Amino acid sequence: MNEELYDYVLAHANPPTDEISERLAATTVERFGELASMNIGIDQGRFLAMLVAITGARTIVEVGTFTGMSALWMARALPDDGQLICFDITDRYLATAREAWAAAGVDDRIDVRIGPAGEGLATLPGDLRIDMAFVDADKTGYAGYLDQLLPRMSERGVIAVDNVLWSGGVVEASDESEATVALRAFNDMVASRAGVEAVMLPVGDGVTLIRRTG
Ligand SMILES: C[S@@+](CC[C@H](N)C(=O)[O-])C[C@H]1O[C@@H](n2cnc3c(N)ncnc32)[C@H](O)[C@@H]1O
Numbered sequence: 001m002n003e004e005l006y007d008y009v010l011a012h013a014n015p016p017t018d019e020i021s022e023r024l025a026a027t028t029v030e031r032f033g034e035l036a037s038m039n040i041g042i043d044q045g046r047f048l049a050m051l052v053a054i055t056g057a058r059t060i061v062e063v064g065t066f067t068g069m070s071a072l073w074m075a076r077a078l079p080d081d082g083q084l085i086c087f088d089i090t091d092r093y094l095a096t097a098r099e100a101w102a103a104a105g106v107d108d109r110i111d112v113r114i115g116p117a118g119e120g121l122a123t124l125p126g127d128l129r130i131d132m133a134f135v136d137a138d139k140t141g142y143a144g145y146l147d148q149l150l151p152r153m154s155e156r157g158v159i160a161v162d163n164v165l166w167s168g169g170v171v172e173a174s175d176e177s178e179a180t181v182a183l184r185a186f187n188d189m190v191a192s193r194a195g196v197e198a199v200m201l202p203v204g205d206g207v208t209l210i211r212r213t214g
Helices: 003-011 019-038 042-055 069-077 094-103 117-122 139-152 166-171 178-192
Strands: 059-063 083-088 110-114 130-135 153-162 196-201 207-212
Touching: 003 042, 019 042, 019 069, 019 094, 042 069, 042 130, 042 153, 042 207, 059 069, 059 117, 059 139, 069 083, 069 094, 069 130, 083 117, 094 110, 117 139, 130 139, 139 153, 139 178, 139 207, 166 178, 178 196, 178 207
Parallel strands: 059 083, 059 130, 083 110, 130 153
Antiparallel strands: 153 207, 196 207
8 A cells, every 4th residue: 555545544534533642653753763663553553443342342462562552542442341461571662651541541451461472371360251362572473372362262252463464575485584484374374274264454564363263
């Protein structure tokens, strides 16, 4: 999608602007420079918020939080008694995230656990049922996160996995970077895995929605 078309997409969401996420995006650039490209875009934020609303999710897990952009969008769409459990390996970006979450009045719905997400997911109570998960961390860990999340998903739960197109790298044979190879293998595994249904969407850098069928 070119810039003109992307702007058109943004302008035709309802509402077309969002002050808190726009401020968070600007603050992330000021504080963390080019790392800011790790934030999901406003189109993807709206998509995640819509997903929370239409699935009626009450318990969400996020793997990879950074300055809290995706968490902001999902938390705002939760009901008042909903919860979002976020995993990130570092607390370096957390103060920035918390400022935005507080401005949106959703800070108290978000429980952040610092450390490797694989270890954190393993500590979740066995009876916790997850209605929605968003996976957006180290690409080599994706397959493991899916294995950990799937058995915990509620009957109609959905897992959204980010960056599955990796800026097109997944179809560029010359791209043999570790992340690209891991994402290709992950995408192939999902497409052939029994007991799940999956659809890959060209939203943002590519999002695959996965739900358990068996
Ligand atoms: C792409 S950023 C997340 C962006 C965020 N979802 C957003 O929209 O603003 C990836 C995050 O994953 C975290 N991360 C990397 N490896 C991790 C791991 N093994 N466990 C947990 N978090 C990890 C990084 O610290 C980083 O904050």
